Amino acid sequence: MSRLTLGNVVRVTAVFVFWPLLAYLVLVIGAVRKDLRTALEGLLYAVAFSMAVFVLDSWGPPALLALAAMGASGVRSWHLRDLWLPARRRWWKRGDTETSTVVDPARAPSSIAAEGSEHLPSAVAWVRTHADVNKRRLPGDTHRTVLQTCQVLDAVIAAEEREPTADPLFEYELDAMARQYLPTVLRNYLAIAPSRVHERQPNGRTADEELIEQLRILASQSDALYASHQSRVASDLSTTGNFLRAKYGQL
Numbered sequence: 001m002s003r004l005t006l007g008n009v010v011r012v013t014a015v016f017v018f019w020p021l022l023a024y025l026v027l028v029i030g031a032v033r034k035d036l037r038t039a040l041e042g043l044l045y046a047v048a049f050s051m052a053v054f055v056l057d058s059w060g061p062p063a064l065l066a067l068a069a070m071g072a073s074g075v076r077s078w079h080l081r082d083l084w085l086p087a088r089r090r091w092w093k094r095g096d097t098e099t100s101t102v103v104d105p106a107r108a109p110s111s112i113a114a115e116g117s118e119h120l121p122s123a124v125a126w127v128r129t130h131a132d133v134n135k136r137r138l139p140g141d142t143h144r145t146v147l148q149t150c151q152v153l154d155a156v157i158a159a160e161e162r163e164p165t166a167d168p169l170f171e172y173e174l175d176a177m178a179r180q181y182l183p184t185v186l187r188n189y190l191a192i193a194p195s196r197v198h199e200r201q202p203n204g205r206t207a208d209e210e211l212i213e214q215l216r217i218l219a220s221q222s223d224a225l226y227a228s229h230q231s232r233v234a235s236d237l238s239t240t241g242n243f244l245r246a247k248y249g250q251l
Contacts, residue, residue, distance in 0.1 A: 008085045015077075023049035023069040025077045029084045033169050038080060045073040086168035120157050123179045124150050127186055134190055139197070139208040145215045146186065152222040153178050156229055165232050174225055177218065185214045 015025065027042025029035070052066035077084070131138065131146040138146070156174060165171070189197075189211045197207040205213075 005086075011084060022077075023066070023073045026073045026080065029077065029080055033083050035083065035169070038083070041076065042073065045069045045076075049073075082172050083169060086171075120175065120178045121154065123183060124153050124157070127182050130186060130190070137190065137194060138211070140212060142211055142215055145212075145219055146182075149182065149215070149219045149222050152219075152226050153182075156222070156226050159226075159229050159233070163233055163236075165229060167232075170225070170228065173221075177222060177225065182218055185211065185218065 015022070023045045024042070027039060027046045030037070030039030030042045046069075049066050049069035052062040052069065128147060128150045131143055131150075135143045153174075157178070160171075160174065189207060192207050200206060201210070
């Protein structure tokens with residue numbers, strides 16, 4: 001996995017050339033990637049820097065505010081590097097030289113770290129296996145919700161392998177869903193003693209209620225990823241059709 005690509009070199013070079021405007025970088029990343037949370041965070045740094053430079057005195061505390069905004073934006077830009085400095089790799093799996101982890105259903109849920117593998121089908125299989133093993137512990141229809149979500153994610157991963165979107169943000173969201181969000185929700189719930197899953201937490205919800213709600217959100221997001229991929233594929237087909245009609249339609 002390497003970030004040494006021509007596009008990334010150009011982006012980093014531009015950052016160094018325009019380093020006095022570093023405080024605006026997170027805002028630019030959020031706007032380009034259409035990430036509302038990132039854009040709002042970047043807007044905070046940009047406003048603080050602009051006020052310090054253009055409104056307040058450029059010396060003393062305002063200068064410290066401007067430097068703090070630049071520093072915070074630079075650090076957050078590095079944390080958000082997956083959004084604007086995508087790695088050059090086949091993101092859904094490692095190289096053929098690496099061996100995959102075999103999931104043993106008989107082991108305890110905490111014995112396997114799903115996030116340690118970049119092989120997305122294996123990460124989804126981890127969730128499915130542990131949901132099956134702990135079916136009796138899962139409340140209501142959450143076992144079925146987990147299996148349906150895994151099925152949708154498997155479909156998205158397979159479709160992405162056949163026809164990659166080449167969209168770093170889409171790849172990041174799918175990767176996070178399969179390797180981080182879904183396994184983390186299941187693992188955190190199973191780490192709670194069965195005798196305490198009905199206790200009210202400070203937010204007023206029980207562990208059962210939290211699991212049901214979080215799985216509902218993840219199921220909705222997996223459906224959105226599937227719909228997004230299908231929309232992209234259909235759009236590509238239409239684009240190809242328009243090109244062929246324009247080029248050969250008069251023959």
